[in-house]
Structure formats: C-alpha cells, structure tokens
Amino acid sequence: MRKLLAVVLALAAALLAVLAGAGIAVFATHTYRVRFVGYTVILTFVSAAGAWWLFRMSRTQWNRGGAVFPKVLFALILLVVAAASALGVRHTIDKVKQQHREMAYQSVLRSYADVMKPGMSRKEVEDYLTVKNIGFRQMYCVDRTQFSKGVYDDLTRIGEEEAPWFCSYNNVYVAFQFTGPKRPDLSPTAAPADTLREVSLYRWLEGCL
Secondary structure (H helix, E strand, O other): OHHHHHHHHHHHHHHHHHHHHHHHHHHHHHHHOOOOOOHHHHHHHHHHHHHHHHHHHHHHHHHOOOOOHHHHHHHHHHHHHHHHHHHHHHHHHHHHHHHHHHHHHHHHHHHHHOOOOOOOEHHHHHHHHHHOOOOOEEEOOOOHHHHHHOEOEEEEEEEEEOOOOOOOEEEEEEEEEEEOOOOOOOOOEOOOOOEEEEEEEEEEEEOOO
16 A cells, blocks of 8 residues: 555656646747757656656655554655646646647738738629639628628638537638628628628637537
C-alpha cells in the first residue's frame, strides 16, 4: 500500500512538472510571439527532475512510521492540484489558438475587403470569386434588418470552430452583403445588378437540433 501511494505521488509530480513546463512555454509564446526554443528538451528535463525529486521524497516519507491518513490526504490534494493545473493549461492553450485563428480570419477578411468595395455589383463580385476558383453559397440574410428586401447574400467559408453538442458545424464565413430593389413578393432572389453593401465575418451554427 505504501509503495503504491508513493508511485501515485511520483506520477502526480511528473504531471505537475509537465504542466508547469507547458504553461511556461505557452506564456512565453503568447507574450513574446516567438517560438519557445528547446520546448521539448525543457519539458523532458523538468518532468524528469520533478518526478525523481518527489519519488525520492515519497519513498522517505512512506518508509517512516506514522498515520497513513495524512499521507493519503496529501496524495489526493496533489492529484486535485494536478487536475486543476491540466484544465488551466488547456484553457490557456485553447485561448491562444483561438486568438491565432481570429487573427487569420481578420487577415482573410481584409484581403477580400481590399478588393471588394461597396457599390460593386453582384455580378462583379461573383465573377471575381469564380475566376479565383473560390466557392460560395447564398444565404438570406446575414443582416436581419435587411430581411424585408428579399436580397440574397453570398458566403465563402474560411474556417470552422468547435460546435456545441446540439449542432453539427460552426462554420466561419466571409459574408458579402448585398442590397437592391425590394422584391415585390418578398421571395429572396440574387439579381446581377444588386450592389455590395458590406464585407464582414459571419459565424453560422449549422445542422442544429
């Protein structure tokens, strides 16, 4: 029993050491926007040193006499701290990745906005997308305040985020929002003479229950 708990302590120490190294690397990468040189080597060294140190300490402690309960409690606390650290590091990594994806989306948006200027006709916009072999789909409508006009918008997909359990997809699009004469029967249509009103990012949860 004592040896088993000593091993548990050592494994918890290794996990904490790995998470500490990962946290430092993520912080450095996010703060200074540079690759953390020797990331793998440092993680390996810190993990090995942490595991070795706590294993030696646990051997000494568990070979001594005294009540077992305080030592079990210490092991449980250490495991809880390790789990909490894992969640914290994962949250930090996910946040950094999200920020990088958002920067990429904004870059793509700017590249389209530099070419597609408000006032261009739908035909000009769609001809450009076709020539560049950029697929697009139509949606009615991105801006709900324009719903009454019955004008389709064009969407081109540039990314995908994690979707909630009740949806199949969480796609990110560049939306080309058009305006035009109000359709008499409110049936949405896409007229070649419709004019571009705005280019924006649009996130769309699809395939939802």
